[in-house]
Amino acid sequence: MKKRMSSLLVLLFLCSSIFMIGPVAVSAANTTYYIDSSGGNDANNGTSTATAWKTLTKVNATTFQPGDQILFKSGGVWNGQLWPKGSGAAGAPITIDKYGGTAKPIINGGGTQRDYQATGAVMLRNQQYWEISNLEVTNDDNFNVDLVTTTYANGKPTNIRDGILVVLDTNQVAAGGDTIMDHIYIHDNYVHDVDSPNEWPNQYGNASFNGGIMFYVIGALKANMTFNDVRIENNTIEKVDLLAIANFNYTTTTAFQDEIEPYNLWQTNIYIGHNYMRNIGQGAIDVCDAKDAIVEYNVVDGWSKRYNAESAGIYPWKSQNVTFQNNEVYGGPTTTGANNGDGTAFDFDSPNSNIVYQFNYTHNNPMGWMSYLGRSSNNIARYNISDDNAAYLIKFGWFDVDSSATYFLNNVFIYNGSVTKFTNSNANLASTYFKSVPYYFYNNVFYDKNTPSSSFWPSSSGSYGTAVFRNNAFYVTNGSHAAGEPNDPAKVIAPPQMVSPGQAPTLGANGFTSGATVWDGYKLQATSPLINAGYNVPQLGTTDFYGNALFNGAAPDIGAFESTVTGGGGGGPTSVTVGGTVTASSTSSPTGEEKEKAFDANISTKWLITTGTGWIQYKFVTGVSHTVTSYAITSANDVPARDPKNWTLQGSNDGTSWTTLDTRTNEAFATRFLTKTYTFSNSTAYSYYRLNVTANSGGAAQLQLAEIGLFT
Template identity: 35%
Template sequence: MKTIMRGLMLAAFSMVCGAAFFAVSASAAMYYMDSQGGSDNNAGTSQNAAWKTLNKVNATTFQPGDSIVFKRGGSWTGKLWPKGSGTAQAPIVVDAYGAGNPPLLNGNGEEAAVYLYNQQYWEIKNLEITNDNGASSRRMGIYVVNEGAGLLNHIYVIGNNVHDVYGNNVKDGNGSGGIKIRTKTGSVKSNYNDVRIDGNTVGPRVDRTGIDVNSDYWCRTDSGCTGTNNWYPSTNVVIENNYVTDVGGDGIVPMATQGAVLQYNTVNGFNMRSGTANAGIWAWNADDTVIQYNEAFNGNTTQDGQGFDIDYGQSRTIVQYNYSHDNDGGFMLICQPGGAKNDGGIVRYNISQNDYARTFHLAGPTTNTLVYNNTIYLPTGSTTSPIVAGSWDGYTKSVSFYNNIWHLDGGGIWDGLSNIASFTFKYNTIYGVHTVGEPADANKSTANPLLAAPGTGVNRSTVDGYKLLQGSPALGSGMAVSSNGGKDYWGNAVSQTGAPNRGAYNGPGIQGTPASIVKNGGFEAGVLSPWTNWNTAGVVSGNARSGSYALRLNGGPGSAEQIITLQPSTTYTLKGYAKTDNSSQPVRIGVKNYGGTEQYAVITSTSYSLGTVTFTTGSANTVATIYIYKPSGTGYAYGDDVTVE
């Protein structure tokens, strides 16, 4: 009898528990917000009975599976801080509904426009967020805080537009930011797991950091901290598909993370206001970070100022498949102070175009860094140093450069490399200008690597100009690197054992014509640059042999000249077309300052005629001056389609 009764009681208990679980799941509700037609006296659970103010939301503790949806076209002022937490099966979602512009939340000088404190399983989506009352102070757009709550899970920030967060530019973990996920010291050691920041636009006019994840649990010897070890990193952090622009300091920075992934992000314009050391995309005090498929440009500083950075407190950071361009501080910083750690970083299959100051900046006693299969382009007139090795409590201890291509139409010195304790430089290509400090390399190539169209990249998806043409000496001439990631910038396979290409491209040579050594040789830029004028030269519309523009010399003497980058002891052919209005006033196409006697072709024709000059550079000559010159007379002369092969 007791056994029967126990069975009946257990069955009844199971039914009650099941009903309770069903009731919790079924209780999930959608709450509507309407800043114009809503009322806080409404139930909030339908569009026709929406709530109105943030106060109503902030006074409510939401249940797992609930949604809070804001009407598009509406606007709210103050801090949004809904209470409660979701579950793994039923997160709480903040989102938009209806048609029109995203719902606008203006913090108006609050600490944050959207705030969560010791909460988990939340998703914040599709909002427009500002936080500006005209006065600068510490403030955020979206601010998620863990203070002594232990492990908090599943914080997703997706598809929001955060701009005009007028904060201070103090650089610390508690500083201003567009989107900030922060762990503060509390009674319980705490961190986050499963953080996803995806598809947001941050900026313009956001201070100080665009996107960051940071923690007060950061102390360990790797970061130079001599106190009690309390490094407690957040895990499963993914920051992807975001566009960050016009930020006061850093672009995107995860700190105190393990295995964070930063991918498919764009940072356009960083350190616009802070005036301190910043970089575009980087991590700090974080192990096993992967930074890939990103673009960083328009960095506005030489205090750091690189598009990308492997900073200190890190082991095994990988920076791959990224595009850096037009950054004041350069492409890549690899650094640490004495007493900290930066070990095992890898920089591979990246492209740098028109970066300034230095393409690679090595600072401090970093160890075991590998830099291979990157492609670097510097334009004519650039003074950027290909590598700078400086001291930060000591110099780099060990770094290796393999299979990289530097296409240097211009460039500064290679600075400080003799200070590196263990510097390995093998199978690299250095083409163009050769300056002081260039490292020795028994397998170095100085031949034109035949990049398809260097200098023509616009964004991360338009860099096919850095593929190799058929016949390139960089094809299959590199050295094998183990554990090399298995693919290049474009996704072509890279063998673990066979000789790869040099540079970021490992596919077969593509068809095409090598880029002309002469820049603006057809004058189709509509301006003279990079040619220089002496007396009478200018560019005109019309009278062109091809295209829409031509060079015109308004009488003589006068000329247009261009300094081009060449290889020593190499034979070249200069070709160009010219004509003169008066056959008794000839025009010359020529070359000088190449290590031999000045040579030129004389053209007296009143219609375009080809002039050809063949010359061989001297053994130590890496530049030449080409020109179109009219010695005398008052008539016009024209030039077009100048090439050097």
């Protein structure tokens, strides 16, 4: 009996100790609590302005319930860490906000040493359905002195600091507990002076995520441990280290986080929008491990100010289906290593899939516009404006080949050709970077506003590997074009007649520059040769930089603006034969009249073989097929007897088994350079199409034609 009683006393003691250590108060649901740093008292019930609580200690010791509101008095100041407990529920989040005025309540984290990954001045861990708004948050012990070097204790950093930090610790999720933290909304806060060392701790593999607003997963690798429905919007973030906004999953162990897909660790439905960021230690926005995310209408004024490696202004890592749109980025670093992929306004980092950069405006970033690291698929950059992003348009880093084509479409690049280069590796494009898959450059404006340097482009127009240039505008203000300018069968070199490009944006009321003050300058005048002069592909999307629907004439315009003018341009349908591979029955073509000339969009060239019959076929890029329902043949420049007369058009998906789609006999071309179009019924998409000519027009010993077009 005595032994049993002793055990019971021990149990009661342990239980009481647990309750003494943890939060001692549990709130009622849908209750509003007020906190007043000067007039409150923790002995009050906190449920009215007259009976407000006073300290963070009281708030942190309370487990809040769904629908509760935690309101800090406007103008109040609290020193320490804000870490309330509890979770909300769907339709009933717990909210943190202000009351009693317009000034934001201040939470000063004070730069106090806290456990690594529990370092937020405002902190949540394994909590969901929270909304945090209208706070001013700092975390620094001395606003005038910046930390430089990381210090450690027991192998972990001791001087890392964060502004607002939300953590999911897999080791603290009970068996059968909720593994997905839903509905974390952080908006309308002012986060500034969050000081951490100007480096990534090396033992964390160059992946220590800390700074202004962070959310990440820690602990042991376990399936389905992630975030969903995170919104970070309308915040102002200034002078923070290292990053302004970022997320990550620390539980993975492989270099490219191969565990994300099989363990279902994608962080889903992330929205980052309308934030203003200035004087950021490293990168401004780093979206990691995300699936289905939107990053839009953010402004970045100055980044990589204290650590200019492993970053860009705004960029993804290990993400899928992320769109970056309507962002403005300027004031990047003045130098980074010439052979790494860092320092540019944007970055196609790796390994990613389905990343889209569209409608963004970047200017005055000394290291350039876009980094490119490969190992990705389905990258698209369209309808962006890049003005005076100095060193490079594209900057390669630790690169590996992509698994599908990349598209650069309808962008406007304005640069000083005596300073800027197309890439940081012009001499190695074909051998190292533009290989294996196509890189399409369609409908872009390359606008050199100064005397060009011969080093802007590679030394030879044949140095671009698998890059395909078509329907781009190449304008040089002094009229001189470099020998290495890309081959483009439909290039425009006339003045583009934009309204007033390259103007410096002016400051808005919030002290940030506004691209809206100059964007109209990149529109086209009504007489521009770029109107209806572009090339249509599905990857263009549905609207231009300005929100205008695509497109108004016979073809899209070149550049970021779609004019309402419908005249001009080449007219007619657009052939889908771009970037693929051409083969033929004979290799007897003379120099300059090879098989590729049949698909170069230039009727002044031709394909010729020294036999009177033969076939020529076109294979689309790997993974691409088209349902062709019409085709065109253009006669060559001379000798009508060489024209095709009898033929079949065939389709295939393996290059071996062919289906006849159309048969023609006794066709005649009455004039030179005559284009004739043929239609037929077809509902199958093929990756190969072959024109098999069984007779020419006059029994000549040669067969020739100028151009073949395939249309859907």
